[in-house]
Amino acid sequence: MKRGYVLHHRPFRESSVIVNLLIEGIGRVDAITRVGSGKRSIKSILQPFQPLIIQFSLQSEIKNLGLKTITHIESAAPAIPLAGNSLYSGFYLNELLVRLLSVDHQAEGLFLAYHRALMSLAKGFCSSHLRYFEMALLLELGAFPSLNYDATGNALAADCHYRFIAESGFLPVALSNESHFSHGKGYLSGAMLLALASQSLQADQLNQAKGLMRYLLTPLLGSKPLLSRQLFAKNAQ
Known part of the structure; x- marks a missing residue:
């Protein structure tokens, strides 16, 4: 598992999103993940400035898009509180x-x-x-x-x-x-x-x-x- 931050995300295929990430020890990673719904939804942590723990795999059907697949994601700490100019x-x-x-x-x-x-x-x-x-x-x-x-x-x-x-x-x-x-x-x-x-x-x-x-x-x-x-x-x- 790797530490990371969400830089940006956009909708992709029904309940999935494409996420641009900055990952420790790697750099930029673009990946896809299902958002889920109800109590299982990860919308609340797929936000900028939220420290994350992430695990990836690579699925053959999205190799042509250059996307990894997020298999596990969770918050690593509370979101960093930024306001105003910060x-x-x-x-x-x-x-x-x-x-x-x-x-x-x-x-x-x-x-x-x-x-x-x-x-x-x-x-x-x-x-x-x-x-x-x-x-x-x-x-x-x-x-x-x-x-x-x-x-x-x-x-x-x-x-x-x-x-x-x-x-x-x-x-x-x-x-x-x-x-x-x-x-x-x-x-x-x-x-x-x-x-x-x-x-x-x-x-x-x-x-x-x-x-x-x-x-x-x-x-x-x-x-x-x-x-x-x-x-x-x-x-x-």
Whole structure:
């Protein structure tokens, strides 16, 4: 049996559903399960942010769909309580995983990063929790630049400023130079990059970190908007 979380589910054939899952030690798994009815219904636990214990088998008639079959599922702990911006943040993490993580990509390490993000959000909203998970996801996808060395091979320095160059990394710049990276003042502080690496972002560094992550995620997500970002926008109005 494996620990897991539901990322998303949709109806499939009468009383069954297709479930997108994040599974410990594996990564993303798409599976099918019967929902049941009455006292035997599992609807109440097939929800986001509910820690689960899951067992799978593979049935021949659904191999062509790339789906595993859930043979056993139960709650592993009470659902993680998220509300307000923390709830929208949880939906955002789920949407990122469904959009960017393929079933064929074995992302063993993301389960712990995801679980930690949810537990942190349950204690109180801070956008830094989103940045750390985005970094873990981008690293898993091979789409995150080095936070140890700049594009010239020198160690990143807290008192320097950088602009991001695709395929190269962070290039040192003088403060008077304006980079193509349009967030903040057109540059990224070395102190922010080092704080991101050590997961110790400060309040005055959050906007720069958000801008960097959005810049890196945009080409992966494409033009289709994220529904969870729309929820954030509506809540802010």
